[in-house]
Amino acid sequence: MAAVPGGRRSGPAAGARFFCTAGRGLEPFLMREVRSRLAATQVEYISGKVFFTTCSDLNMLKKLKSAERLFLLIKKQLPFNVSSVSKGKILNEMQRLTNDDPESWLNAISIWKNLLELDAKKVKLSQKNANPLKRKVGENDIIAKKLKTEQMQEIQENKECQLEKQIEEETLEQGNFTTKRDKSQEELQNDVVEAVGTHNQNDLTFRVSCRCSGAIARTFTAQEVGRVIGIALTKQFGWKADLRNPNLEIFIHLSDIYSVVGIPVFRVPLASRAYIKTAGLRSTIAWAMASLAEIKAGAVVLDPMCGLGTILLEAAKEWPDVYYVGADVSDSQLLGACDNLKAAGLKDKIELLKVSVIELPLPSESVDIIISDIPFGKKFKLGKDIKHIIQEMERSSHPFPGHFCGLAYPPAVLGTGALAVNRTEPLPTWGWHSSVGRQIMNESTG
Amino acid sequence: MKLLTHNLLSSHVRGVGPRGFPLRLQATEVRISPVEFNPDFVARMIPKVEWAALLEAADTLHLVEVPKEPIQGYEHDESFLRQMHHVLLEVDVLEGTLQCPESGRLFPISRGIPNMLLSDEETET
Numbered sequence: 057m058a059a060v061p062g063g064r065r066s067g068p069a070a071g072a073r074f075f076c077t078a079g080r081g082l083e084p085f086l087m088r089e090v091r092s093r094l095a096a097t098q099v100e101y102i103s104g105k106v107f108f109t110t111c112s113d114l115n116m117l118k119k120l121k122s123a124e125r126l127f128l129l130i131k132k133q134l135p136f137n138v139s140s141v142s143k144g145k146i147l148n149e150m151q152r153l154t155n156d157d158p159e160s161w162l163n164a165i166s167i168w169k170n171l172l173e174l175d176a177k178k179v180k181l182s183q184k185n186a187n188p189l190k191r192k193v194g195e196n197d198i199i200a201k202k203l204k205t206e207q208m209q210e211i212q213e214n215k216e217c218q219l220e221k222q223i224e225e226e227t228l229e230q231g232n233f234t235t236k237r238d239k240s241q242e243e244l245q246n247d248v249v250e251a252v253g254t255h256n257q258n259d260l261t262f263r264v265s266c267r268c269s270g271a272i273a274r275t276f277t278a279q280e281v282g283r284v285i286g287i288a289l290t291k292q293f294g295w296k297a298d299l300r301n302p303n304l305e306i307f308i309h310l311s312d313i314y315s316v317v318g319i320p321v322f323r324v325p326l327a328s329r330a331y332i333k334t335a336g337l338r339s340t341i342a343w344a345m346a347s348l349a350e351i352k353a354g355a356v357v358l359d360p361m362c363g364l365g366t367i368l369l370e371a372a373k374e375w376p377d378v379y380y381v382g383a384d385v386s387d388s389q390l391l392g393a394c395d396n397l398k399a400a401g402l403k404d405k406i407e408l409l410k411v412s413v414i415e416l417p418l419p420s421e422s423v424d425i426i427i428s429d430i431p432f433g434k435k436f437k438l439g440k441d442i443k444h445i446i447q448e449m450e451r452s453s454h455p456f457p458g459h460f461c462g463l464a465y466p467p468a469v470l471g472t473g474a475l476a477v478n479r480t481e482p483l484p485t486w487g488w489h490s491s492v493g494r495q496i497m498n499e500s501t502g
Numbered sequence: 503m504k505l506l507t508h509n510l511l512s513s514h515v516r517g518v519g520p521r522g523f524p525l526r527l528q529a530t531e532v533r534i535s536p537v538e539f540n541p542d543f544v545a546r547m548i549p550k551v552e553w554a555a556l557l558e559a560a561d562t563l564h565l566v567e568v569p570k571e572p573i574q575g576y577e578h579d580e581s582f583l584r585q586m587h588h589v590l591l592e593v594d595v596l597e598g599t600l601q602c603p604e605s606g607r608l609f610p611i612s613r614g615i616p617n618m619l620l621s622d623e624e625t626e627t
Contacts, residue, residue: 354546356510377543379506390615404537404591407507410617417514417618419523 072167073098075107075132075318076123076326078340085122085344093119103313107132114175117321121343121370125325127307127318128171130164131157135312138271146275147284153308153317154288161293165260165304168319261298262289263305270312281310331373333399334392336364337429345427346371353377355424360413360449365393365406367427372405381423383411413445418452426453503616506590508559509552511616513602513609515624521604524555527562529598529611537591544587545577551590560589 078086083101087108090096094116096108107129110117117126136149154161266282285308286297295304305323309316329339346367351357355378359368362382372380384390390408397403411417413428426449513522553571560568568589569582576582600609600616609618 353542356550377540377546379543379547381507381510385619394613394615407504408615409507409511410615410619412619415514415620417511419510419512419520422510 071097071109071111072171073107073109073129074117074321075105075127075129075316076120077105077125077127078123079338080104082122082340082344085347086120089120089122103311105309105316114171114321115178118326120326121374122340122347124327124340126321128164128168128321129316129318130161130306131315131317133315135270135314136272136310138275143275146272147280150281150284151288153315154285154292158292164319168304168321171321260293260295260304261302262286262295263297263299263302264289264308265305266308266310268310272310272312281308329370331400331402332366332369333396334364336366336392339366339370342367342429343370343374345429346374349425349427351375351378351425355379356422357381357425357427358383358416358418358423358452359428360411360416360426360445361428361430362393362408363389363429365396365408367429368406369396369400369402371427372402373400376405378405380406381409382406383409383413383416385410385412414448416448416452420451421453423453503595503611503614504591505556505559505563505593505595506547506551507616508595508600509550509556509590511600511618513604513607514618515602515605515607515620518602518604522602524552524558524603525600525609526603527559527595527598527600529563529595531595531597532563533594533596534592535594537587539584539587541580541583541587544583544590547590548572548576548586551586556589563593563595565589565593 076086076090083104083106086106087099087101090099090106090108090110094108094110094112096110096112099106099108101107106123120126131153133153136146138146264282264286266278266285268276268278268281285306289295289306290297305320307318307320327338327340329335332339349357349371351371351374353375357368357371357378358381359365360383362368362384363386365382368380368382372378382393384393387410390410393408397406397408409417428449430445508525508527511523511525512520513525515522549572551572557568557570567585569585573579573582594614595611596614598611600611600618601607602609607624609616611617
């Protein structure tokens with residue numbers, strides 16, 4: 057159920073149920089994050105999604121760093137049984153998703169509207185404070201116009217999103233799912249205006265995005281399922297389908313483990329950061345690594361192979377009272393990093409050096425924390441230097457005994473390896489090492 | 503390159519060791535730009551500062567009002583912290599050189615980024 061039982065008008069104050077998609081291996085980070093950032097309860101992880109309940113508003117939800125996308129939960133139930141049952145029967149079953157319990161749909165939608173309204177009001181309020189003369193203008197005009205100017209800094213184009221391909225291993229049948237990757241924050245806010253303007257539920261336009269995986273994907277295409285659900289929704293609630301620019305998006309995932317229905321809370325995935333111009337390492341992973349390093353205020357943090365600076369950007373946003381230094385041997389990477397820093401407004405927090413990781417021009421024990429995504433794959437060459445790299449890192453950081461935390465991915469997936477090292481405190485190690493990761497661990501302790 | 507960074511850098515030319523610190527600074531283009539003052543952060547950086555090196559660099563850049571050393575109770579002395587904030591974080595060397603005091607080797611600073619790559623012959627392996 058989307059809402060904690062407590063009445064039709066339960067808004068965020070009563071606590072709403074959400075779920076996030078998360079990249080493989082990031083689920084423990086996400087679970088920890090929702091608990092600490094959002095005071096989430098009933099947190100559970102099932103097959104690539106983290107479900108949780110929270111009273112937080114959009115502002116707080118927006119801050120999640122280890123999630124791919126965020127959805128408001130409408131329904132989660134047992135998977136459809138596709139074995140030895142006729143196709144027609146299964147389609148009937150699917151219609152029950154919408155027909156059996158219309159309350160849950162309406163509840164979820166009202167929560168969703170409340171969230172957006174609350175957000176729009178906050179923005180409007182801050183604008184009002186800034187421009188006291190414009191009070192006479194009509195309400196919706198204010199929202200639309202002020203949101204536009206207020207959100208200028210937060211407008212982002214969605215760049216380089218390889219998210220859906222890489223997170224979920226399932227067969228990606230796009231169906232009705234149009235990839236509106238260039239939808240900016242501004243457009244979202246305009247949708248808000250439309251959505252909140254629809255006083256009557258019957259005015260809602262919607263679009264269904266469906267994903268099928270496992271056994272059900274062998275029997276149905278996502279389009280078929282999407283169509284059936286779409287028709288059922290129109291029948292049940294009177295909404296009109298709009299594939300181009302709907303008020304409401306419905307997301308359905310049918311797998312062997314569950315059937316999940318939700319409303320995407322933001323048009324743009326959380327993993328797409330407004331403050332990162334050109335991503336190197338995926339932002340969620342960069343943040344996760346930085347979080348492992350347990351960065352404390354007043355620390356000196358070095359990324360000796362910073363590339364475009366993604367890890368430092370994520371870290372500087374989260375832990376600002378810290379001195380960050382990024383180093384790389386490549387001019388083009390440093391230029392890109394410089395660009396990124398400017399675009400993120402972090403030029404004053406992160407310094408760049410053109411320096412080789414095996415010859416760090418730093419006095420011994422001058423750095424508190426070293427975090428790096430070590431290039432293993434085919435894109436960048438590393439050679440036999442890995443041992444020297446570890447040695448240089450050890451030399452330049454404080455000599456407190458610490459663990460190396462190896463995060464390494466099978467080269468087929470990402471082609472990179474990553475290390476987060478905190479020399480001032482021991483760290484837990486995580487269990488997703490590839491053989492390359494293990495090799496680092498052996499060489500460093502041996 | 504900010505002076506806080508300069509304070510951290512040491513020459514790694516072969517055989518130079520600790521005599522490679524501090525690097526002698528020469529600047530042809532310097533930019534002074536305001537940076538948000540965070541007293542907590544500055545206070546935490548003070549213990550890490552190598553003062554002789556900082557004063558030498560500040561002198562080269564003709565900076566005034568540079569504290570000569572940390573004063574008692576600096577954590578709560580706003581004027582001291584502001585002065586340090588300015589010296590460490592608001593002065594950006596965009597073009598210039600860093601020189602190894604022992605070997606004389608010059609490292610260029612370009613667009614604010616020091617290039618400290620050594621050639622193969624110079625590295626310590």
